[in-house]
Amino acid sequence: MTLEDTPTRRQLIGSALGAAVTLAGASQLFGSADRVAALSSAVMRPGAATKPAVRLAITDKLTFPVDANPIYGTLVCLNNFGGRSTANGPCSHNGVDIGNDKVSGRGRPLLACVDGVVHKDEAFSTGGLTRILRDGIGTYYRYHHLDSYESSLKEGDPVTAGQVIGTMGNTGNTVWSHLHFEIWQDSLTPSRATIIDPVPRLWFPHGVTLRAPTACAT
Ligand SMILES: [Zn+2]
Structure with missing residues (x-):
């Protein structure tokens, strides 16, 4: 028994x-x-467990898309998705801008934020030199204003989160070297895509400041 x-x-x-x-x-x-x-x-003590509860650390946070090593300078991420501009009010902005606080961040390594592939390399008059990654569930991660592509990668190549994919620059419509970073779910066609705020999705490394923007940055 x-x-x-x-x-x-x-x-x-x-x-x-x-x-x-x-x-x-x-x-x-x-x-x-x-x-x-x-x-x-x-x-x-009704409801008390005989052992402490253990919360499993399940996270789907993305690797920060810029190398936060302080040897490249202090990083700032403008919290400006959707145009959260304290100076100009609402303005159109589909991503966040990440750049150096003081000295130029041109040439700073940009990192794959997720395991995926290089979906497309493209140049825009506004977004400048652009590299787009895609993950396994059809979400696209757009990196704009690059100074250069990591030349060992080409369209279709796999990337691992944290891998260098290019360098920060100021190509396109911008006045400062930074990464304009966007997340498009399901499609790269604006009418079919859901463009989401990257901030809640990013894992912020120690030392990176999230700052309210003072203007409608590009
Ligand atoms: Zn921007």
Whole structure:
């Protein structure tokens, strides 16, 4: 007969629920002072577990798309998705801008934010030199204003999160060297895509400042 089969245990559970169990009865059943103490504690404090709960660390945060090593200078991420401009009010901005706080960040390594592939390399008059990554579920990560592509990579090549994919620059419509970073879900066609705020998705390394923008940055 197993412990679970004994009428005594069923009775004990029923008693415990009614907070009427006796330590003598529990001691006879379990034969362990520790178990009795734990049970007693649980009975005295309804809802308390005999072991601390463990929260599993499940995260889908993206690798920060710029190398945060301070040897390249202090990094700032403008919290300007959707045009959160304290100076100009609403303005159109589909991503966030990440750049150096003081000295120019031109040439700073840009990193793959996710495991995926190089989907497309393209140059725009506004976005400048652009590299787009795609992950396994059809989300696109757009890197704009690059100074240069990592030349060992070409369209279709796999990338691993944290891998250097290019360098920060100021190509296109911008006045400072920075990364304009966007996340497009499902499609690169504006009418079909859902463009989301990267900030909640990013894992911010120590030392990177998230700052409210003062203008409608590009
Ligand atoms: Zn921008």
